[in-house]
Structures are given as structure tokens and as C-alpha cells.
Amino acid sequence: MTSAKKAPICVLGTGLIGGSLLRAAAAEGYDGWGYNRSAAGAQAARDDGFDVTEDLTAALQRAADSDALIVIAVPMPAVEHMLAAVATFAPHCVLTDVVSVKGPVVDAVRAHGLGDRYVGGHPMAGTAESGWAATDPGLFRDAVWAVGVDDGTHAEPWSRVVRLALDCGAVVVPVVAAAHDRAVARISHLPHVLAEALATAGAAGGALALGLAAGSFRDGTRVAGTAPDLVRAICEPNAAALLEVLDETLRVLAAARDSLRAEQSLTDLAEAGHDARKRYESATRWEITGVRPGDHNWLEDLRAAGERGGVLTRLG
């Protein structure tokens, strides 16, 4: 995708996303290393030939010495601890993250005085598995990677983060933190909530109901297989946006219930849902072109394009 020399990367947290990122970048010729809190996780990465340490300070000092791009790849509850360490040991490095929510990360980054070199990120990829054993260098291939275009974003760090996402095989959706968080509440956090509720309803039917379950139940509950702590770490930091769409969905479901009770009809729900799914299936990515990082109004132009479904597939 790019030909210029690639700066090294330092990945903090080598679980499913961070570990897959380290592997994907290494496969593209990046010099990279990582930190992992769990000794077993770090050892598993080392066994696969990756330079992953349990010494956070050492990983960050090396990042500071080599002007590495630091990627925070821990769940939201652990972000604060990472940022404190970055502010102490590598405050001048370019900084991004792959956390599932953006507003709280932006706030924490600014509170640590790291806002100038920070550009948020969120690759829309994953599985119900977690940990190094689940990592896959192809995880981001053809995935969408949200990259921040909030006010005050600087062109040079932004370009480095976008280049990393593109090199990992993703396309980039430019989006500000608040819009990102509202969108993922709808297409990532609500799916988790509904999957948990569906699984609960199925199991309440006992062995008979679970024995009769087929494809619709299997697919509809798949992400309920995700570890509860991880689901909470993903959804709870986005409580405000999730509450908004959860309230909206409760109203939709209550209206369907009322219509089913009064008229034995699910017409409105079935038609609206089918139209919506068809919109999703027919949505096509179009390429954003002609916007150069740092140009006049580049952030506004990228924001507007992202809102309309545009993606970046290369650096201009």
C-alpha cells in the first residue's frame, strides 16, 4: 500500500486485536514489539517469535528511543493505566488505540496531556474468542477501521495511523469520536445486548428448546459466547449512546408486542426490519479521493465523506 519507510510500532496489550495487529504489521515489514500484562500471554507470543514483554516501562522506553507509533490495545478499564505510563515514559510518541469506544479514550488522553500526538482508531473486526491464541494476521483484511478526525487532529500522526490501518489490510472510515460512539452503539453494542437476551430466553425453554434450536438462534446468540467481562468492557463505557438506542429498541419491540397482541400482526416490524437489512446488504463502500491531510478543511471534508459511507483505501 505504501512505499515510504515504516516507523516501528509498540503494541500495548497483545490479546485478540493487539496481537493480530502486531502480526499483521510484522507481515507487512514493520518492526514491532509489544507489552502484555499476563506472563502466559506474553510467553505465548514469544513462542510464536514475537517480541512481547511483561515490562511496560521497557516497552515504552524503547518506543521513545525509536519514535515508535504506540498502539493501546487493552480494554477500556485498563486504558488509564496505559496512558499514565505513556505520559511518563514516552510522551512524545504518536499514539493511537483500538478500543471499542472513542469519547472516553479521547477524554483520558487529553487529561494526560497527550492529545497533540493522538489519533483514535477502532478496527471493526473480532471474534467471540480472545487472547493471543485467537490472533490472526488476516483479521483486518477488508475490514473497516475507524480513524479519528476530531478537531485539533494533526496531519502527521493521522497519516501514520491511517497507513498502519491500510497496511493491515483494512479500509479507513474517518469519523469523530461522538459519531463513532453513537454508530457502534447501534451496530456493535446493541447486537451484544440482544444476543445476551436471546440466549437467556432460549435457555429458559430448557433442553427441549435448546435441542430444537437451529440457525437463527445459533447466529443470533453467537456473540453471547464472548466472555462477560469483555462484553462489559466493550459496552459499559459507551453507556450514554447505548442507552439511547436501547430505549429506541425497547419502544420498537413494545410496539411490535402491542400490535401482535391487538391485531395478531407483525407487519410494521417485519417490513421495517426487512427494508433495513436490504439497505445494509446493498450498502457499498465508495472511495474518498482528493482530500490531503493538512489541506484547508481536510478534517471537515473527511468527516462529511465518512458520514456518507465513504472510505479511504490509500493515502493521497
Add this chain to the structure above:
Amino acid sequence: MTSAKKAPICVLGTGLIGGSLLRAAAAEGYDGWGYNRSAAGAQAARDDGFDVTEDLTAALQRAADSDALIVIAVPMPAVEHMLAAVATFAPHCVLTDVVSVKGPVVDAVRAHGLGDRYVGGHPMAGTAESGWAATDPGLFRDAVWAVGVDDGTHAEPWSRVVRLALDCGAVVVPVVAAAHDRAVARISHLPHVLAEALATAGAAGGALALGLAAGSFRDGTRVAGTAPDLVRAICEPNAAALLEVLDETLRVLAAARDSLRAEQSLTDLAEAGHDARKRYESATRWEITGVRPGDHNWLEDLRAAGERGGVLTRLG
């Protein structure tokens, strides 16, 4: 699976389920033919070498002449019309169905005086597609096929229906109509309702949200791709059981919303959902043995076994 001579089958409705059944049975050596209302659908089946007519009377007279097993494979709204024709032209044939709800079919069958030779069925298989073009003789392989064990079921027709299900590659869950309908409300009809609501919530986020959508949204909304009329034909006849579990699920979701609002916590929902999904993943089919159709208490014994997750894999 079975070695005795197979009686012919007459399939009324050669869409996804009925057509796949005709193909699966033919592959197992059954003599079979079908009726389809749509001329285009019947022609498509004939083009593939299957004997499918638009003449319902002719199909049923042939069934009466050859003592065929009649399979009603139309959506619930069309069942009444099929039963009236069966009562007129082939009232002495063994009769089953593959409709997604059982209580209303049982009631209609009895109203037409056909209860003595009827055994209800419901193969738990399907896709979001429909029509002959979507048929697949392997659709029922390793699927679960619910077969009725309601009071008054006779051993001979029951055995013929079970044999057909087994020959199509399925395992059989013995279940009475009311228990079936409560179970499928949980694991088939609620998944449709939640998928429609999720698709609606995603599309309300516009191009940005749909563009960021990944696996959890794709899988969670898959069945919203089903034609709205078909979703209605599946869910609406089971309104009573669906209302019960929909009310239950609205309470679960409202409690999660309240907890998220008051304490920014999804703990209860995430843990209950995860436990439920693990129960589903670890559920194992065990084989019901030692119950012979017609023996003392055979219906009660099969019912109890089905409630505990047992399946029939052969005729005793």
C-alpha cells in the same frame, strides 16, 4: 436408515422446505410427487426432473389411489385450503405437515375430521431464501425434526412420518403441539423479532453506522433478510407463545437498561446470556431407545424423553 418398502409421498407446496423434502426423499428411493400453486415454481421443479403439478386435485387423487403419505408444506395461511382439499380427495391418507407452528394446524386438522391419520412435523432447518431455486436435498442432514406425540396419535402413521424424517437425514424430537409452540417461540420466532429490531436500529444510524457494521450485526440481522410475508406467516400464528416470551424479553432488556442507566453496569445480562449460550453450546443429543410405537405409555415416554433433550435416530 430403514429397509422396508417405502410408501410414496405427496408434497403439497414445493418451496424451500417442501421442495427440499421432495428432493431428499427422492434421493433415498421414495416415489414422490408434488403440487405447487405457482406455475413458475412447478415448472422450475419439473425442469429439475421432479413431478410437480399445479393441479391440486390430481395430486391428491393420486395420493388416495396409492396410499401416499401427504405432506403439507405451505405457510400457515394456506393450510386451511390444503386441508379442505385433502378432506375431499384423500381423507384416508396418512397426513403430516412441516408448518412452523403446531397447535393451529392440529386444531384445523381436527376441524376437518382428519385427526386420526395425522401426525404433525416440523423440520428445524431453513435459510433466508425461499422457493424451488433455494431447495437442497441436504437441507435436513443432521437437523432436528419435531414430530408430534399428542394424545390420540396412532402408531402406524406416526412410524411413517418418523421414517420419512429419518430418511431425510434428520433426527427426531418427539413433542406435543403446545410444548413445540412454546419452544419455537423462544428459539425461532423471537430470533426473527430481535433480528428485525436490530436491523431497524442499525439502519437508523445511516450510512456511517451500516458502513462500520461487522460480524455481530451481520449475524444478528441475518434472518431479517427473510421476506416479510414469510416472517409473518411463521410468527403470527404462534402469537400467544411469542407474546409470552416477548414480554419476558422486554422485562430482561428493560432491567438491563435500568442497570446500565443507574450503575453503568450490564453485569447481570452479560453473565446470564453467557451462561445461556454455553448451555446451548454444550447441549448434547442423547438417543432415545427402548420405546416402541404402540407399546403401553409410548406417547408419554417419548414426550418425557423429548423434554429432556432426547432424540430418535432410528425406528425401534
